[in-house]
Amino acid sequence: MKALPDNIHVFERGWLSSNNVLMLGRHEVTLVDSGYMIHAPQTLDLVRHALKGRRLDRIVNTHMHSDHCGGNAILQAHYGSETLVPVSELEHVRHWNEDKLSFKATGQQCQRFSADGPLSPGDKLTMADLEWQVLGAPGHDVHSLMLFCAKEGILISADALWQNGFGVIFPELDGESGFIEERATLDLIATLDARVVIPGHGAVFTDVAAALKRARTRLDFLSGNPVRNAEYAVKVLLKFLLLERQRMKLDEVPAMFAALPIVAAASQRYLGKTPEETAEWTIKQLVRACSARIESGYLLNDG
Numbered sequence: 001m002k003a004l005p006d007n008i009h010v011f012e013r014g015w016l017s018s019n020n021v022l023m024l025g026r027h028e029v030t031l032v033d034s035g036y037m038i039h040a041p042q043t044l045d046l047v048r049h050a051l052k053g054r055r056l057d058r059i060v061n062t063h064m065h066s067d068h069c070g071g072n073a074i075l076q077a078h079y080g081s082e083t084l085v086p087v088s089e090l091e092h093v094r095h096w097n098e099d100k101l102s103f104k105a106t107g108q109q110c111q112r113f114s115a116d117g118p119l120s121p122g123d124k125l126t127m128a129d130l131e132w133q134v135l136g137a138p139g140h141d142v143h144s145l146m147l148f149c150a151k152e153g154i155l156i157s158a159d160a161l162w163q164n165g166f167g168v169i170f171p172e173l174d175g176e177s178g179f180i181e182e183r184a185t186l187d188l189i190a191t192l193d194a195r196v197v198i199p200g201h202g203a204v205f206t207d208v209a210a211a212l213k214r215a216r217t218r219l220d221f222l223s224g225n226p227v228r229n230a231e232y233a234v235k236v237l238l239k240f241l242l243l244e245r246q247r248m249k250l251d252e253v254p255a256m257f258a259a260l261p262i263v264a265a266a267s268q269r270y271l272g273k274t275p276e277e278t279a280e281w282t283i284k285q286l287v288r289a290c291s292a293r294i295e296s297g298y299l300l301n302d303g
């Protein structure tokens with residue numbers, strides 16, 4: 001049995017852009033998640049190529065992180081696609097509330113787009129001529145959703161479950177609960193009997209039980225000492241900025257990185273460092289892990 005039906009296409013492009021899932025129904029076409037803003041023209045090209053003259057009727061977002069909705073604006077401009085977002089983010093998107101959306105806190109970019117309607121846990125959607133259930137998936141993000149097709153056993157897990165782990169548990173950085181929710185989300189996935197998972201990042205995979213086991217081990221490690229989640233978070237955030245920019249002037253990085261609200265929060269709450277010290281520490285960690293290197297006064301993306 002093939003992992004995915006022929007009318008479901010997954011665009012996988014490294015870690016800066018989330019996976020995009022194109023659902024080619026007989027009467028309607030939906031894209032689940034749209035990647036990061038700097039890849040938006042490429043996203044449009046990929047969609048156009050796969051659509052062969054058809055229209056993209058609808059965009060569905062699992063959550064509002066910049067790497068999942070950064071292509072929305074260009075696709076809306078081109079196709080006028082109806083756009084559905086998690087119900088608890090609908091007003092934030094409509095008013096483009098930068099204090100509620102994550103872009104300002106993380107220093108990530110997202111071109112403003114519009115939202116036409118909500119998606120709530122318990123909703124049902126038809127995509128690729130199949131019925132999909134909308135499931136709540138808090139943990140990585142309070143508002144995140146997953147999509148499950150029981151008939152085919154396909155789960156679109158967003159950043160709640162990857163082949164190796166899951167996304168940063170962001171709510172914990174602000175002193176809110178996230179580990180407990182992530183555990184419940186993994187428990188929910190275990191009940192689904194999914195045959196194949198389309199994760200938010202990385203390759204489609206079928207060994208779901210092994211992925212759940214790895215994710216639970218990882219969650220035990222992080223929740224055992226939340227400092228580890230904070231350390232992981234700041235490394236991921238700086239790596240994301242490096243992936244986006246490829247090079248940053250080394251002497252400008254500490255002030256820029258320290259100014260990000262999420263870095264300040266993690267520093268104060270967990271790391272026992274000033275935000276500037278956190279920035280210096282994070283640079284060292286990326287260099288040590290060969291994720292970055294320093295050359296002629298620049299911090300360069302590596303690895």
Ligand SMILES: [Zn+2]
Nearest residue numbers: 065141159167
């Ligand atoms: Zn995310």
